[in-house]
Amino acid sequence: MVYNLEMSQLASLLLQAIEIYSYMLLIWVIGSWFPQIQGTKFYRFIDQAVAPYAKIFRNFIPPLGGFDFSVIVAFITLGLIQRIVASLLITPAL
Numbered sequence: 112m113v114y115n116l117e118m119s120q121l122a123s124l125l126l127q128a129i130e131i132y133s134y135m136l137l138i139w140v141i142g143s144w145f146p147q148i149q150g151t152k153f154y155r156f157i158d159q160a161v162a163p164y165a166k167i168f169r170n171f172i173p174p175l176g177g178f179d180f181s182v183i184v185a186f187i188t189l190g191l192i193q194r195i196v197a198s199l200l201i202t203p204a205l
Contacts, residue, residue, distance in 0.1 A: 122200030129193045136161050
């Protein structure tokens with residue numbers, strides 16, 4: 112019983128971390144449209160945390176016509192990871 116509680120807490124923490132990272136990715140995308148924001152400490156922190164993840168997808172999907180579609184794949188991948196974590200770690204109470 113304690114094991115299930117610990118796994119549930121771990122799953123909850125992981126799911127919250129993925130959700131926060133998704134919001135960071137969204138802030139990073141929106142901030143890329145506003146050059147005046149890009150110089151702030153907050154945006155640089157977001158950039159350092161998110162750019163390496165986005166670069167993984169940019170290596171496979173280059174920008175087309177000024178639009179970076181790799182970020183869409185990055186969001187979809189985060190959503191899939193979130194669902195996998197939820198299905199593997201969250202078990203119904205017996």
